[in-house]
Amino acid sequence: MKQLVIDFQKCDAGRNCNHECEMECAIKVFKVDDPAQAALQIKAYEDGGGKAILCDQCGDCVVVCPSEALKRNKLGVVMIDKQLCVGCYMCIGFCEKDAFMRNPDWIVPHKCTSCGICVKVCPHGALSIVDVSEPAVRII
Amino acid sequence: MSQLVFDPSKVMDIDYTQRTEYLDGLEAIKAAHKVLKEITYTPSLPDKGYTNRTLYVNVGTHEITEKPVTQQMKDVFIGGRGFGLYHLWNAVKSTTRWNDPENEIIISPGPVAGMTQYAGTGKSLVVSLSPQTDIPIDSNVGGFYGPLLKFSGFDALELQGKSDKDIILFIDGVKGIIRIEEAPTDPVDSHVLAEVLTHMYAENEKDLPNISVVSTGAAAEHSLIGMLNFSFYDRRRKCVRFKQAGRGGIGTVFRDKRIRALVVRGPKVAGDLNHPADPETIAKTGIKFHKEMRENDGTQCMMRRNGTAHIVEIMDAYDLLPVHNFQYGSHPDVHKIDSSYWQQRCTQHTVDGCWYGCSMACAKGADGLVLKTGPYKGDMVTVDGPEYENAAGLGSNCGVFDPDYLLELNFYCDTYGICTITYGTLTAFVMECYQRGILNKERTGGLEMTWGNAEADLEMMHQMARGEGFGKIAGLGVKKMKEHFIKQGWGDPQLINDIGMENKGLEYSQYMSKESLAQQGGYALTNKGPQHDEAWLIFMDMVNKQLPTFEDKAEALYYFPLFRTWFGLNGFCKLPWNDVVPADNSSQPEAHKVPEHVQNYVDLFSATTGVKIDKEELILQSAKVYNFQRVFNIRMGKGLRLHDAAPYRSLGPVTKEEYESRAERYDQQIITEMGLDPAGKTTEEKMALHRQWRTDRFSKLMDSVYTRRGWTLDGVPTLARLEELGLDAFPEVVDVVKQHL
Numbered sequence: 001m002k003q004l005v006i007d008f009q010k011c012d013a014g015r016n017c018n019h020e021c022e023m024e025c026a027i028k029v030f031k032v033d034d035p036a037q038a039a040l041q042i043k044a045y046e047d048g049g050g051k052a053i054l055c056d057q058c059g060d061c062v063v064v065c066p067s068e069a070l071k072r073n074k075l076g077v078v079m080i081d082k083q084l085c086v087g088c089y090m091c092i093g094f095c096e097k098d099a100f101m102r103n104p105d106w107i108v109p110h111k112c113t114s115c116g117i118c119v120k121v122c123p124h125g126a127l128s129i130v131d132v133s134e135p136a137v138r139i140i
Numbered sequence: 141m142s143q144l145v146f147d148p149s150k151v152m153d154i155d156y157t158q159r160t161e162y163l164d165g166l167e168a169i170k171a172a173h174k175v176l177k178e179i180t181y182t183p184s185l186p187d188k189g190y191t192n193r194t195l196y197v198n199v200g201t202h203e204i205t206e207k208p209v210t211q212q213m214k215d216v217f218i219g220g221r222g223f224g225l226y227h228l229w230n231a232v233k234s235t236t237r238w239n240d241p242e243n244e245i246i247i248s249p250g251p252v253a254g255m256t257q258y259a260g261t262g263k264s265l266v267v268s269l270s271p272q273t274d275i276p277i278d279s280n281v282g283g284f285y286g287p288l289l290k291f292s293g294f295d296a297l298e299l300q301g302k303s304d305k306d307i308i309l310f311i312d313g314v315k316g317i318i319r320i321e322e323a324p325t326d327p328v329d330s331h332v333l334a335e336v337l338t339h340m341y342a343e344n345e346k347d348l349p350n351i352s353v354v355s356t357g358a359a360a361e362h363s364l365i366g367m368l369n370f371s372f373y374d375r376r377r378k379c380v381r382f383k384q385a386g387r388g389g390i391g392t393v394f395r396d397k398r399i400r401a402l403v404v405r406g407p408k409v410a411g412d413l414n415h416p417a418d419p420e421t422i423a424k425t426g427i428k429f430h431k432e433m434r435e436n437d438g439t440q441c442m443m444r445r446n447g448t449a450h451i452v453e454i455m456d457a458y459d460l461l462p463v464h465n466f467q468y469g470s471h472p473d474v475h476k477i478d479s480s481y482w483q484q485r486c487t488q489h490t491v492d493g494c495w496y497g498c499s500m501a502c503a504k505g506a507d508g509l510v511l512k513t514g515p516y517k518g519d520m521v522t523v524d525g526p527e528y529e530n531a532a533g534l535g536s537n538c539g540v541f542d543p544d545y546l547l548e549l550n551f552y553c554d555t556y557g558i559c560t561i562t563y564g565t566l567t568a569f570v571m572e573c574y575q576r577g578i579l580n581k582e583r584t585g586g587l588e589m590t591w592g593n594a595e596a597d598l599e600m601m602h603q604m605a606r607g608e609g610f611g612k613i614a615g616l617g618v619k620k621m622k623e624h625f626i627k628q629g630w631g632d633p634q635l636i637n638d639i640g641m642e643n644k645g646l647e648y649s650q651y652m653s654k655e656s657l658a659q660q661g662g663y664a665l666t667n668k669g670p671q672h673d674e675a676w677l678i679f680m681d682m683v684n685k686q687l688p689t690f691e692d693k694a695e696a697l698y699y700f701p702l703f704r705t706w707f708g709l710n711g712f713c714k715l716p717w718n719d720v721v722p723a724d725n726s727s728q729p730e731a732h733k734v735p736e737h738v739q740n741y742v743d744l745f746s747a748t749t750g751v752k753i754d755k756e757e758l759i760l761q762s763a764k765v766y767n768f769q770r771v772f773n774i775r776m777g778k779g780l781r782l783h784d785a786a787p788y789r790s791l792g793p794v795t796k797e798e799y800e801s802r803a804e805r806y807d808q809q810i811i812t813e814m815g816l817d818p819a820g821k822t823t824e825e826k827m828a829l830h831r832q833w834r835t836d837r838f839s840k841l842m843d844s845v846y847t848r849r850g851w852t853l854d855g856v857p858t859l860a861r862l863e864e865l866g867l868d869a870f871p872e873v874v875d876v877v878k879q880h881l
Contacts, residue, residue: 066491087411088256088497093430107411
């Protein structure tokens with residue numbers, strides 16, 4: 001399956017960039033001029049380290065979705081069907097990585113779909129899309 | 141007792157998509173339907189939780205009318221059970237009985253119902269005059285009917301009158317059509333009927349989840365204990381499943397009106413159909429709760445794995461599990477039907493909420509059961525549950541410890557349309573009567589009703605469905621069986637009354653209350669009868685030890701019935717309130733109230749309706765409806781102190797073997813509680829001491845609780861209490877009370 005990964009050897013958690021990845025995602029994917037609505041979030045720690053909140057396509061949200069709005073596509077990426085979503089946010093609450101996002105203006109939540117738009121704009125080349133095997137379905 | 145750890149490798153490998161299908165006759169059944177009345181209307185979605193209209197249907201005259209929801213209805217009765225009681229009060233007279241045409245069945249979901257962001261928000265409240273108690277019964281049920289009814293445009297559905305032929309009421313909330321159809325050849329039992337109707341009224345496969353069916357089954361026609369199945373379409377199993385409005389015989393009223401089914405086709409559900417005042421607060425509160433479920437459920441109740449059956453072993457360990465008609469509180473074979481078994485037997489690879497957004501997901505299902513008896517022998521079915529009440533009632537209370545038989549009993553109760561709790565308690569009573577010679581093979585028409593005889597148990601249920609033999613007598617319920625057995629001279633009247641576990645005509649649900657004074661009151665000092673949904677205090681009292689003093693118990697019997705009433709006014713389920721709690725709950729003041737969750741409910745109500753409340757106002761909302769219901773009972777000839785009397789089996793040991801099985805405990809109580817010396821006394825003498833002490837204590841509890849509730853010592857709400865609650869605005873309510881002051 002296609003998975004977005006970040007290399008923190010290269011990413012400096014936004015200290016020397018303009019969070020291009022978040023901006024590009026927000027503008028191109030979600031059509032909003034607000035990086036806080038991007039499907040990946042880069043956080044800097046005081047100790048100099050950092051953290052990326054992003055979806056690894058683990059599929060836990062597919063298991064808990066009551067309306068079958070979440071399914072893997074041919075690339076193994078978990079996609080949301082807005083027509084089926086009932087806005088319950090169990091996907092958000094059960095995501096251990098906090099990678100399912102919610103824009104207060106939208107009823108349907110959103111997440112990273114490994115589209116790679118962010119990869120192209122990272123000035124440090126820290127982001128990439130990799131092909132990994134799908135994890136086994138968990139009972140949650 | 142150690143915490144059970146879930147082991148996914150032990151879950152049985154059962155294909156949850158496989159079961160017997162019943163759609164072959166669908167076209168012929170549909171062709172036989174005949175439209176008796178059809179109207180069109182304008183569908184509408186709620187505004188701040190209310191659609192502001194209700195639907196009245198008279199199944200006898202075919203009158204179909206809309207009624208406005210007034211501000212007074214919202215202010216005083218809120219919705220759900222409150223709306224049900226309000227409509228029922230206006231529909232009946234003090235002389236009305238369950239099978240009179242003016243009796244109604246009211247279904248109302250409540251203003252919060254249909255919310256998808258918080259767990260347990262899809263409930264319907266069903267109210268009617270009960271054939272078992274002759275007073276209002278209310279039942280809180282999941283499934284999709286209530287929310288889809290509201291999203292079709294109605295805050296409540298009132299059903300009145302009696303049809304002379306079997307009918308279906310169809311509400312199409314998308315096209316704006318309401319239709320009464322004659323249904324002459326429809327299947328009778330719920331698991332077949334609801335599957336057929338769901339497919340009949342869905343426009344295509346994608347439409348299946350937008351259909352919900354209310355139905356009952358064959359046994360509801362021949363007994364007084366009929367219940368209603370509320371369906372929901374299980375997308376993963378690709379089948380119709382049910383939650384039950386079980387208690388008090390509403391299914392019997394349903395069939396007496398010759399209603400075969402109610403069908404609603406609602407719009408596609410989305411997260412904002414309630415049009416709440418403050419969606420952001422709802423979203424944040426819901427997500428917070430979902431996270432709590434994810435983080436805490438696995439180390440707390442494991443509701444997502446076991447459903448409510450998780451407490452079978454806890455009740456057994458604390459000597460609180462009903463065994464052999466509430467004689468004993470534990471049994472060595474309980475491990476065969478406790479949650480260590482059910483979490484292997486129930487399907488774990490799917491989503492088991494009975495409404496969208498229920499992260500608690502307790503509506504477990506056991507798939508792949510091949511039936512051994514009855515009209516569906518050989519069929520492969522999915523069984524809902526077993527919930528705790530079913531495992532205890534159909535299982536330990538009757539001595540049935542074979543899980544497959546327990547599932548089959550559960551299945552047939554559901555499809556025949558009878559309450560599992562009621563059936564469990566009445567069968568336990570029958571079995572004890574058999575044990576004690578009050579019944580024998582001749583009197584039961586050949587049924588050997590010995591403890592654990594599941595085949596005889598099932599045959600009694602099949603008889604109930606056919607309206608034959610001893611099953612028909614059993615279907616009258618414990619109260620009427622007691623009267624019948626005494627009239628026949630089959631046993632000592634006092635013994636029969638002591639062991640018949642009913643109060644107000646309703647059978648006890650499945651907790652041993654002998655050692656829990658709080659639960660004794662929680663059962664008997666109720667409005668509708670001994671159902672734990674009003675005051676499930678046994679866990680608080682006996683396991684968590686949070687009600688140590690007499691005063692604590694009396695106060696709990698003020699607060700919790702009101703707090704829990706509120707769930708039913710709004711369309712909430714009770715389980716997410718305290719079956720998982722915040723990690724720091726035990727360090728909070730009044731931990732037994734789960735203060736953070738109470739605040740969640742305050743926030744969810746305020747955010748839905750735009751009416752700002754606090755936790756005190758929440759209790760006040762309930763108190764209005766609770767006291768109104770008490771006065772309603774009085775109006776119908778019950779609701780006084782004498783009707784709150786408890787069978788002695790619920791208070792203490794009735795028989796010598798019960799006493800002697802726990803002699804150490806009872807002897808010790810003679811010393812510590814009565815200040816006497818048990819030495820040298822016979823068991824009979826000690827039992828008499830206990831009876832005196834226990835009945836006195838219960839009577840004192842009644843005094844304290846009535847006083848705290850603002851009632852006279854005869855159990856009548858005082859005029860001052862009515863004024864305090866604003867119920868003096870209803871002169872007819874005041875008139876009822878004045879006759880008893």
